[in-house]
Structures are given as structure tokens and as C-alpha cells.
Amino acid sequence: MAFAVEVxxxxxxxxxxxxxxxxxxxxxxxxxxxxxxxxxxxxxTLISALGGLARADAGSLAVxxxxxxxxxxxxxxxxxxxxxxxxxxPFFSVRETLEIQSGYFGLRRNGAWIDELLERLALAPKxxxxxxxxxxGMKRRVMVAQALVHRPPVIVLDEPxxxxxxxxxxxxxxxxxxxxxxxxxxxxxxxxxxxxxxxxSRIAMMKDGRIVALDSTQRLLAAFSxxxxxxxxxxSELPAALAATAAREPGGWWRIPVQDPAHVESALxxxxxxxxxxxxxxxxxxxxxxxxxxxxxxxxxxxxxx
Amino acid sequence: MTGFPTLLYKEVLRFWKVSFQTVAAPVLSTLLYLLVxxxxxxxxxxxxxxxxxxxxxxxxxxxxxxxQNAFANSSSSLIQSKITGNIVFILLPPLSAxxxxxxxxxxxxxxxxxxGAGIFAATxxxxxxxxxxxxxxxxxxxxGSGLLGALxxxxxxxxxxxxxxxxxxxxxxxxxxxxxxxxxxxxxLPPFWQTVSGLNPFFxxxxxxxxxxxxxSDVSPxxxxxxxxxxxxxxxxLTVHLLRRGYKLRH
Numbered sequence: 237m238a239f240a241v242e243v244x245x246x247x248x249x250x251x252x253x254x255x256x257x258x259x260x261x262x263x264x265x266x267x268x269x270x271x272x273x274x275x276x277x278x279x280x281t282l283i284s285a286l287g288g289l290a291r292a293d294a295g296s297l298a299v300x301x302x303x304x305x306x307x308x309x310x311x312x313x314x315x316x317x318x319x320x321x322x323x324x325x326p327f328f329s330v331r332e333t334l335e336i337q338s339g340y341f342g343l344r345r346n347g348a349w350i351d352e353l354l355e356r357l358a359l360a361p362k363x364x365x366x367x368x369x370x371x372x373g374m375k376r377r378v379m380v381a382q383a384l385v386h387r388p389p390v391i392v393l394d395e396p397x398x399x400x401x402x403x404x405x406x407x408x409x410x411x412x413x414x415x416x417x418x419x420x421x422x423x424x425x426x427x428x429x430x431x432x433x434x435x436x437s438r439i440a441m442m443k444d445g446r447i448v449a450l451d452s453t454q455r456l457l458a459a460f461s462x463x464x465x466x467x468x469x470x471x472s473e474l475p476a477a478l479a480a481t482a483a484r485e486p487g488g489w490w491r492i493p494v495q496d497p498a499h500v501e502s503a504l505x506x507x508x509x510x511x512x513x514x515x516x517x518x519x520x521x522x523x524x525x526x527x528x529x530x531x532x533x534x535x536x537x538x539x540x541x542x
Numbered sequence: 543m544t545g546f547p548t549l550l551y552k553e554v555l556r557f558w559k560v561s562f563q564t565v566a567a568p569v570l571s572t573l574l575y576l577l578v579x580x581x582x583x584x585x586x587x588x589x590x591x592x593x594x595x596x597x598x599x600x601x602x603x604x605x606x607x608x609x610q611n612a613f614a615n616s617s618s619s620l621i622q623s624k625i626t627g628n629i630v631f632i633l634l635p636p637l638s639a640x641x642x643x644x645x646x647x648x649x650x651x652x653x654x655x656x657x658g659a660g661i662f663a664a665t666x667x668x669x670x671x672x673x674x675x676x677x678x679x680x681x682x683x684x685x686g687s688g689l690l691g692a693l694x695x696x697x698x699x700x701x702x703x704x705x706x707x708x709x710x711x712x713x714x715x716x717x718x719x720x721x722x723x724x725x726x727x728x729x730x731l732p733p734f735w736q737t738v739s740g741l742n743p744f745f746x747x748x749x750x751x752x753x754x755x756x757x758x759s760d761v762s763p764x765x766x767x768x769x770x771x772x773x774x775x776x777x778x779x780l781t782v783h784l785l786r787r788g789y790k791l792r793h
Contacts, residue, residue: 250793287634290793309636317634323627327556339548340635382631 238301240265240390240421241286246295248281248445255281257445258295263423263438265300265389268416270436270453271425272528277442279425280320283394287317299390313341316388320395320425322375324367330354330378331363334385341386353381356411358404373400380408384415391415392423397431409435433457433524441528443535453524460530461522465492465500467507468516475510478503494519546641549632553649557615564615564653569660572607576600576665579725589727590758596669598752601679602724604661605686605751608654609719609744612687613694613711615650620698621707624791633792639785643695643778650691651684658683672755678763679754685767686747689774690715696781699790722748728760743773 241263248256256278263269271279284290286297288304288311297304302311325333334353338346354360357377362370367378380396393412397405413435416422426432432439432453439456441449449456467474467490474482474490482492494500500519507514557564580596589598623629632642665671673679693715701707722744728736739745740761750766753759759766785791 284793288788288792289630289633291788309638312634312636315634319627319630321627323630325623325628325631326626327559328552336548336552337631337635339551340545340632340637342543342545342636344543386635 238298239263240267240300241269241423242296242298242301243282243286244296246282246285246292246297248278248285248290248292254445256285256292259442259445259447260295261440261447261450263390263421265421266416266419267438268413268422268436269424270432270439271423271442272429272432272439273425273442274532276444278445279442280394281445282442283317283392283423283425286392287315288312313386314388315390315392316383316386317392318376318380318383318394318396320398322372322379324370324375324378326366326368329364329366330359330370333367333378334381337382338385343386346385349387350381350385353384356407357381358407373404376400377404377408388420390421390423394425395427396424397426397428405431429524429528439524441531443532444539448535449527449531456527457522457524460527461524462493463495463522464520465494465503466490466518466520467492467514469507470513470515472510472512475506475512478506544641545635545637546645549637549641549645550648553615553619553645554652556619557649557653561656564611565656565660568607568611568657569664572603572657572661573664575603576668583725587726587730589730590756593756593758594669597671597756598727599725600661600665600669600671601752601755602748604658604665605683605748606719606722606724607661608658608683608687609690609747610715611657612650612654612690613697613715615653616646616691616694617698617701617707617711618694619646619649620695621701621704624698624702625704629791639782643692643782643785646695647688647691647778650694651687654687654691655683674757675754675763677754678767679751681767682747682751682754682763682770685770685774686744686751689743689747689770689777692774692777692781696777696784699781699784702790718742718744723760724748743770746770746773 239262243259243261246256246259259278259282273279281290285292286299286304288308299311300314302314304311328336331350334350338350354363357380359374359377359381362374367375370378376396383391396408412422424432424436436453438452440447468488469490478492482490485491492503494503576599580599584595587595589595623632662671697707697710701710721739722742723739728739728745731739746761746766746769749759749761750763750770753763
């Protein structure tokens with residue numbers, strides 16, 4: 237079966253800037269895929285190339301097996317993109333906007349699905365309000381609805397939660413998770429790494445127009461992040477056996493790597509035996525943020541070495 | 543089903559929602575031209591035998607307004623969408639270059655016809671206008687507004703800022719429509735300026751349109767229609783070609 241998204245050797249220059257320097261990746265149908273990277277890494281350029289908003293200088297892209305150049309219209313029919321920039325047409329109301337967007341895909345009798353979108357994205361009370369009168373977060377919800385109006389098998393969300401309040405984020409993610417469970421492929425870019433960690437089963441990290449890491453979220457966490465026990469002691473020193481692997485942190489904290497819950501218990505037992513008085517303690521689970529920072533630092537030092 | 547009917551509907555709705563500004567305003571300004579020029583020039587300008595200057599002016603002014611509004615509709619819609627960024631909502635769906643072209647073009651023609659109809663409805667109160675060959679008049683109304691609608695798409699594609707579009711409008715469209723024989727018969731001009739007028743495709747649209755009213759014109763209507771249609775064809779081909787390449791739309 238064809239991949240939901242297939243990108244092969246894609247290069248793109250804007251003048252002197254090399255926005256994409258040979259990007260390849262494949263997303264399987266039904267995946268919840270994260271595309272992460274610092275600003276300027278090339279994520280939005282890659283999404284633009286996928287949607288036909290930008291044209292790759294080299295390489296090929298396909299959506300559900302449809303090449304975005306040779307079978308452009310079929311590829312666009314299979315794709316729903318929520319662009320990063322908040323944009324809207326000030327001439328129309330929310331409902332008109334969705335009906336028009338639906339019509340662009342040749343869908344005339346789509347009222348039931350539009351009603352559902354309005355309901356699920358908490359837009360129903362504003363259905364007849366002009367786009368101009370909506371808040372920024374509301375406008376972004378309309379953009380999500382616009383991208384979903386033709387029920388595309390592949391949904392790409394380019395930082396959909398930037399500047400959006402907590403409640404909408406939760407509403408949005410529960411809806412997107414449901415769509416994913418129903419078989420839609422989701423590609424997400426975000427700077428909220430805890431969101432990506434919770435949602436995405438696989439993650440690609442980009443920097444300077446390249447993919448610098450691509451693996452399942454679990455394996456990335458296991459390889460680059462660790463579970464740690466953080467303790468703050470009152471007036472006593474850390475036992476030598478623990479100090480060997482521990483690191484000092486600001487505020488008098490010790491950071492002790494632990495593999496599993498049993499390891500936590502043995503570390504605490506060692507502390508007790510040594511007569512250390514624990515003032516405060518916490519167990520921190522592996523974090524994608526740590527993975528991200530480590531990979532980006534590694535890439536920076538590699539870039540310097542080149 | 544394709545997205546074309548919806549894009550056409552959206553483009554028509556866009557100007558219709560502000561029709562006071564997009565239809566009523568040009569009708570009013572055309573009436574003002576008519577009042578002022580008819581009063582000031584009626585005794586000085588010779589036109590066709592048996593046709594009063596006011597009668598002569600009406601089709602010319604109406605066509606000028608139609609041409610300018612056809613241009614304004616497609617060009618302003620495109621540049622606004624490009625600058626505000628909402629053009630992505632047209633670029634992301636499966637709309638072909640031909641569909642996008644046809645929708646913007648037809649909406650421009652619809653606006654031009656609405657403006658033209660408004661002008662005639664209003665002038666009928668003042669002057670009875672004859673309509674000798676309505677089909678010729680209609681043919682030139684369609685080709686003329688189509689020509690400028692296509693030029694508007696081209697200008698909207700090319701412009702990256704509002705002032706570039708304004709330059710296109712003020713330094714190309716305005717002079718070419720103004721000097722296309724709206725206010726005079728080109729036969730009253732010195733030979734050099736008659737030749738220059740002959741190079742202006744808008745002149746044929748106005749001259750042929752006037753033939754539809756009086757059965758008289760500076761150039762034969764068949765020749766005018768051929769030239770105006772030819773210019774429309776070339777411009778349309780160029781515009782569709784640029785749209786297909788994604789010129790200044792898909793980077």
C-alpha cells in the first residue's frame with residue numbers, strides 16, 4: 237500500500253537560503269506523526285511543498301500515492317492543511333467560509349458535516365458571525381474546520397495551538413485523536429514538545445533543512461532521555477555509591493539517573509542507610525524536550541566540526 | 543463536481559456584498575461625467591451625423607466604466623487575497639488554473655454588466671437611447687469586459703503590493719480607456735493620433751459597442767470584434783499559462 241505521505245530527496249532554495257537540503261521521510265496511513273524543529277528548520281517549507289504552495293527544486297512528494305506535481309489535484313483532494321499563519325476572508329461569516337471551502341472541493345451537500353465541525357470545534361455560537369469579529373483563537377479554529385471540511389485522509393497541522401488557550405487545545409486534541417482513531421493520518425508540527433510527546437507515535441526532527449532524527453517517540457525517549465530521581469538533602473552529603481552517577485543541579489538538588497521504579501526504591505534505600513535526610517524529592521519521566529535539546533546541540537557541534 | 547461554480551459564486555458575492563461601492567459608485571461617477579461633459583462640450587464636439595453629443599457619450603462612458611470595473615474586480619480580489627494571505631484557501635483545494643481563471647474572469651464580467659445595466663437604467667431618465675443592434679452591443683460588452691477582466695487577473699498576479707497595482711491601474715488602464723474614443727470620434731483627431739488610437743485595443747471595444755447603439759462607428763464592427771477578441775484570446779492564454787506555472791502564487 238502507498239504511504240500516506242512520501243517525501244524523497246526534496247530540496248528547496250529561496251535565493252541564497254537553502255530551506256530544504258534533501259529531505260526524505262515516509263508516513264504510514266493511520267500514523268500520528270510529529271515534525272519538530274527550531275524556527276527556520278524547514279518544517280513549514282516542507283508542508284508548503286506537500287500542499288503545492290511551494291515547488292520543490294528537486295525530489296518528489298506524494299500524498300496517498302498521488303504525486304503533488306503530476307497528480308496535483310488528486311493529491312490536494314487527499315490533503316487538509318491548517319496553515320501556520322492566521323488568515324481569513326473578511327467578506328464572509330464562519331458558516332459561509334466553510335460552505336465555500338467545501339464547494340472548492342466539489343462538495344455541495346455537506347451541511348451535516350459542517351454542523352458537526354462547528355459543534356466539535358465550539359464554533360456553533362459564532363456560525364453567523366463575520367470572520368473579522370472573531371478572536372485569534374476562534375479564527376484558528378475556523379482554519380482547522382476549513383482543513384477538515386472535505387474529510388481528507390491526511391491532515392497536516394502546522395503549529396495549530398500557537399497562541400491558543402488551554403481549553404481549545406484540549407478540545408482540538410480530543411477531536412484530532414478521534415479522527416486519527418477513525419483512520420486519518422495526522423502530521424503535526426508544534427513547539428509544545430509535551431503535546432508532541434503525548435500525541436505522536438513517531439517523530440522527525442529537522443534542523444537547517446535536514447532530518448536529523450527520525451524514530452518512534454518511545455525509542456527517541458529511551459535513547460536520549462532518562463528517568464531521573466531528583467533529591468534535595470538537608471545538611472547531609474550524597475552517599476558515594478549514588479554520587480558516582482549523580483549530577484548537581486542548582487538549588488541544592490541532586491539528579492540521579494534511574495532505569496525503572498525498582499531502581500528508585502534502591503536509591504532511596506541507600507539514602508536511608510546513609511542517614512541522609514531528604515527534604516524534597518521527585519521522579520522525572522523521560523521528556524521529549526530533553527531529547528530535542530540534546531539532538532539540536534549534537535547537530536550544532538557537528539555543524540561546527542564540518 | 544468541480545470547485546469552479548463555488549469560486550465564481552464567491553467572487554460574485556465578494557463584490558455584491560459591497561455593491562454600494564462596487565456598482566452604485568461607478569454608476570454615479572459615470573452620470574457625473576455625463577452631466578459635466580455634455581454641458582461643457584456639446585457645442586464643440588462633432589460626432590456622427592444625426593447623433594447628439596449626449597447620446598454619443600452614453601455608450602462610450604458606459605463602456606469605459608465597464609472596462610474599468612472589470613479590471614478593478616479581478617485585480618483587487620487577487621491582490622487582497624495575496625496580501626492578506628487567504629489566497630491559500632484557493633491554492634490548497636483541487637482547483638485547476640483554468641477554473642481559477644474562468645471564475646475570476648466571469649465575476650469581473652458580471653460586475654461590468656451590472657455597472658453597465660445600472661448606467662443605462664439611470665440615463666434612460668434623461669435621454670432616450672436607441673439600441674440599433676443589441677447583439678453587437680452585447681458582444682462588445684462581453685469581449686470588452688472579458689479583456690479587462692483577464693488583464694486584471696494578470697495585474698493581480700504580477701503585483702506584490704497595492705501601489706504596484708495602483709500604478710498599473712493609473713498609468714496603463716486609465717489612460718488607455720480614457721483615450722479610447724470615449725469623448726470624441728477618432729475621425730476628429732489629427733492623423734497621427736488616429737493611428738495611435740488604432741493601436742489601443744480598448745478603442746475597438748468602445749467603437750464597436752457604440753455601433754450597437756447607433757449603427758455607426760469609426761471602424762467596421764466586424765473588424766473591431768475580431769481585434770478585441772484576438773486581444774482577449776492572447777491575454778487569456780498568457781494569464782492561464784502563468785496561473786498554471788504558479789507565477790508569483792506557488793513559490
